[in-house]
Amino acid sequence: MNPAFPKVVIFGVGLIGGSFSLALRRELAVTEVVGFGRSTANLEQAKQLGILDRIGSNVASEVGDADLVLIATPVAQMAEIFARIAPHLGPNTLVTDGGSTKGDVVAAARANLGGKIAQFIPAHPIAGTEKSGAAAALAVLYEGRRVVLTPLPENSKESVARVRHAWEECGANVSELTAQQHDEVFAAVSHLPHLLSFALVHDLAQRDNRDQLLSFAASGFRDFTRIAASSPEMWRDISLANREALLKEVKRYADELYVVYHALENNDAAKLEEIFSLAREVRSAWTPQ
């Protein structure tokens, strides 16, 4: 049986890109994987780990006959990569990405892919990012995890289906949203909680008695602030990339916080219980998909 994607080219061979390669290999869905990246040491390691067959040296010659290109660099570097590959993309080459924001990536693609924009099918694999680098890559990273595609009006049904198939081969549950829907949803359920968690720890960190405070923090604090140990650079970029939706969410949350403050200030036991009860009910009924 021929593999679904004989040649795959990956820009950014870290946790996301490396795991994509390992997962496709495991399914025998790929013959040759070529990698590009900023760190030669990381690319060498990826080759040793069986993630890459070759380290790419010439973008022009590699992307022309590729079946699929995955851009899995930090989002801020994607515009430049779109510009580098645009002139050389073959007519049958599809492009997808691993960025956790979509509006900005789509804008960068439109600005740089020009007439080849129909070949780009944006994706957001929702997979852990505490660790980074090729060494962290896992064939099972996407197993049962969600991947959100945000297809463009220009994409053909066949192209979307083909990129969906690639992510499904990785074991992911693939769904579709518009880029705007995507960014609004993730501002609410991911970006806002990260901001709130960073803010709490930052506030405590600036106090004279911070060591005393932290010495009494327990499991509630531990879980609430786990995401405050996330990469500052990555979350700076995500926050700015999804700035508009995130500002709306912070404003909305500040309003909500005022309602809670007001209830507490007025000793409004019934209102507090109502707020906490609805939250408990909804949180208890929820399970991650």
Next chain:
Amino acid sequence: MNPAFPKVVIFGVGLIGGSFSLALRRELAVTEVVGFGRSTANLEQAKQLGILDRIGSNVASEVGDADLVLIATPVAQMAEIFARIAPHLGPNTLVTDGGSTKGDVVAAARANLGGKIAQFIPAHPIAGTEKSGAAAALAVLYEGRRVVLTPLPENSKESVARVRHAWEECGANVSELTAQQHDEVFAAVSHLPHLLSFALVHDLAQRDNRDQLLSFAASGFRDFTRIAASSPEMWRDISLANREALLKEVKRYADELYVVYHALENNDAAKLEEIFSLAREVRSAWTPQ
């Protein structure tokens, strides 16, 4: 060897009270444990589980010759219990509690114990409370966990040492704060995070697209909101009991949130990275004690 506390009386035989009994029994630190509570079914179960020797029927006759009384009911019920035991406490009976706020418990004790206030040594065992009832009690619940005593000026050194010893027999690491310090510390590291987590889920819960939003929530959301599944009644009571300190914390947090909002609004990448970096540094260096 004689046990350190031949007779222990427990009001509220749930997770906190039941685990206290099981831990003291394991250490052979107690001969007889008598329990009082609102639910007869729960008390019967506690007896079957070996937590209680007897279900108490007469407060007057039980607390007079007790070595130690633990009040482990919800904080809101403690005033009434102090009033019930006050006339009957023997001169050598010490009283401690398991409340997670201390200023209000001390006030209730002062108002109801009168001349016997020196016999009350307030305590806050920092132990999980997701589950409740005697069936949830564990001999190891306090193993390696912190218990904070907030001694009163009236307490003798010997009385404080004796109550400290009881909690240490349970395996706890005991430390001391004033009641006010305690309430300020826990407003910052426990009560505020609970309020923030409840508020986030409550806000999402009220939206038309809440099912869609929740379907894309992942592990960051899961951990951030774990404490939003806590008991609404308990957190209503804690919030109100520690109202003053908690209002200050919410106000302070709202100011912090405004700083983050402002940085994002102004596309201030350096400021965002500075906030996130300090938070990450402090959170990464922290481990629960």
